[in-house]
Amino acid sequence: MDATTSLQLAVVGAGPVGLALALHAASALPHAQITVFDARPADRDVAGDARTLALSLGSVQLLRRLGVMPGAEAITEVHVSQQPPSFGQAAVCIRAADEGVPQLGAVLRYGTLVAPMQRAWEAAVAAQPGRLRMRFGTPVAALKPQADGVEVDAGIAERFDLAVVAEGGVFAEQARKAVTHDYAQTAWVGTATLDGGTPGRAIERFTRHGPAALLPLGGTQWALVWCVPRADDPVQPLDAAQRVAVLNSVFPEAAGRVVALSPLKAFPLGLNAERTLVSGDGRIVRIGNAAQTLHPVAGQGLNLGLRDAYTLVATLRHALDTHDIDAALRRVEWARAPDRWAMIATTDFLARSFTWQLPGAALARGLGLAALQALPPVKHWLARRMMFGSR
Template identity: 70%
Template sequence: MTETINIAVIGAGPVGLTLALQAARLLPQSRLTVFDARPLDKDVSGDARTLALSLGSVQLLQRLGAWPKSHAQPIREVHVSQAPPTLQFGRGEAAVRITAADQAVPMLGAVLRYGHLVAPLQQAWLALAAEHPERLSSRFGTPVAALKPIEGGVEVDAGISERFDLAVVAEGGVFAEQARKALTHDYQQTAWVGTLTLEGGTPGLAVERFTRHGPLALLPLPPLEGRQQAALVWCVPADDDPVQDLNDAQRLVVLASLLPEIAGTPVAISPLKRFALGLNAERTLVEGRKNGQGPGGGRVVRIGNAAQTLHPVAGQGLNLGLRDAFELVLALRDGGSVQAALRRVEWSRAPDRWAMIAATDFLARSFTWRWPGLPAARGLGLAALQALPWAKSALARQMMFGRR
C-alpha cells in the first residue's frame, strides 16, 4: 500500500498488539494508534491466565521478535479420548494420539501465561513506537467510548473525537460480560480453570478427555520446582454442576478417575475459577453491510474475541484471532483501496472462521445430547481417526495452521 492510512487499534491484548506490531513493520506508510483502557503503569506480567497457542501462532510471534521462549512450554503430543472408555483395542482404549515427531514439526503448539505473552508484546510495541513517534502512538488508560461511521472513515471517541481511515476492534472479554452479537448461544456450561500438579505424567502432553458432563482438558505448563504442572479446563453443566460443592481433595479424586493413565496422577490443585461458556459471533469481520459496504464504507473491523467468542473445547479462540490479525495486515499491504482490502480479508477469513465456529459449536452442543449409542459412536470416531494417518495429519495441520 502506497497511500497513507491512519489506523486505530482498540485493545492492547495479544491480538491487538500483534496486529499493531505487524502493521507497523509491513505498512510503512501507515499511522497507528493503540488504545486501551488499561493504564500503562499497570503491570500485566503477573496475569496468570493460560493461553494455548498453535504452531502457526508461535511462528508469527517469532517473526515479530516477541516470542517469550523461556516462559513457554512446547506441546509435543496431544491425546484425545473419552471417559468412561466405550471401546477397548488390545490393551488400550480408543484414543487419538498426535505427536510433533509424526508431523515432522518441532512442536504442535505451546502453552504460557497471559502476562508472559502480553508483557513482551507491549514492550516490543513501545520500543518500536519510540523509534517512530511520527507515525506510531499509544493511548493507554484511554477507553474508547464510541465508534461512529463517517464518509470515508470512522470517528473514534476516546474523550475527544478523532478521525481514522480504519478502526480495528480487538477488545475481547469473556462470554458472560459481552454484549450479544449476531450469532449467540448459551451452552449452559461452566468452565472451571486452574492449575494441577501431576506425578508420573508425560512432559509436553496435552490431554482432551470427553466426559459425560463435558470436555476436560489439561495443557502442559513449565515445571515448577521440578514438579510437572498443567493448566486445567474442566467443563460441566451449569444447572447441575458436579464440581462446585467439592473440596480440593475430592476434586483431585474425581479428576484422577476421569483422566487417562498417560496424563499422570493429580496430586495438588490450585483454587479454581469458573466462567460461563457460549458462542457469541459476528456474521462478518467488517462492520456494515456485506463486504464492508456500509455507512462510511464499513471502516470498522472486529478481530479475535471481538468478532467471535468460542467454546474452549478445541482451544482455538486466540489462534483464530491471531490469524484474523495476520490476514488483515496482509490484505492492507497488498495494495488497492482500504475498501478492496477489507473485501479481500472478509472472503479470505470466512472458511477458517466458519469451519472453527461450526466445529466448536457442534462439539459443545453434543455434550448436551443424551442419544443412545452416542458415546460408542464417539469412541468409533476416535478409533477411526487414529487408524487413518492421513486424516489425523489433516486434523493436526488444521489445528496448527487453520484452514488454508
C-alpha cells in the same frame, strides 16, 4: 485515501491479538500511522496475569517473526479420549514427530505473552513517535462511521481511515452478537500438579458433563480447563481434596496422577460471533474475541484471532498499492470466512455433541475416535488444521 496520504489505523484493544496486529502493521506498513487504544493504564503490570493461553504452531511462528515470542512449554503430543472408556479404550494421539514438526504448539500464561508484546510496542512508539502512538488508560466510548473513515471517540474525537476492534472480553460480559448460543456450561480453570505426567503432552478428555483438558506448563505443572453443566455443577460444592479425587477418575492413565490443585476460577461458556468481520456501515473491523468467542474445547480462539490479524495486515499492504481500502476489506472477508466458520462450526459441534446423552452416542463417539486414530491421512489433515487453520 489517495496516493499522497498514509493509512490512519486505530487499534482498539491491547491484548495479544491487538498488539500482534499493531506490531505486524508497524513493520509491514511502514508509512501507516497506527494508534493503539486500551482502557488499561500503561503502567499496570500484566506480567502476573495467570490466565493460560494455548498457541498453535502457526501462532508461535507468527509471534517469533514479530520478535515477541517468550519462553513457553512446547506441546509435542495431544492425547484425546472419552470417559467412560468405550470401544476398546479408543484414543487419538497426534504427535509432532509424526507430523514432521518440532512442536504442535505451545502453552504459556497470558501475562508472560502480553508483557513483552507491550514492551515491544512501547519501544516501537519511542523509536517512531511521529508515526506510532499508544493511548493506554483511554477507553474508547464509541466508533462512528464516516464517509471513507471512522471517528474514534476516546475523550477526544479523532478520525481514522480504519478502526480494528480487538477488545473482546469473555462471553458473560459481552453484548450478544448475530450468532450466539449459551452452552449452559461453566469452565473451571486453574493449575494441576501431576505425578507421572509426560512433558509436552496435552490431554483432552470428553466426559458426560463436558470436555476437560490438561495443558503442559513445564515441570509438574499443567493448566486445567474443566467444563461442567452450570445448572447442576458437580465441581462447585467440592473442596480441593475432593476435586483432586474426581479429576483422577476423569482423566486417563496417560495423563499421570493429579496430586494437587490450585484454587479454581469459573467462567460461563458460550458461542458469540459476528457474521462478518467487517461492519456493514463503515470501516470498522472486528477480530479475535471481538469477532468470535468460542467454546475452549479445541483451544483455538486466540489462534483464530491471530490469523485474523495476519490476514488483515497482509491485505492492507496490498491496499496501500491500490489505494482502495474498501476492496481490501472485502478481500479480508472472503479470505477469512472459510477458516472462521470451519472453526466456529467445529467447536460448536464438539461442545454440543460430547454432552449428548442419546442411546448409543458414547459408542458412536468411541467408534469415531478409533476410526480417526486408524486413518493417518485424516489425522494428519486434522493436525494441520489445528496447527495452521484453513489455508
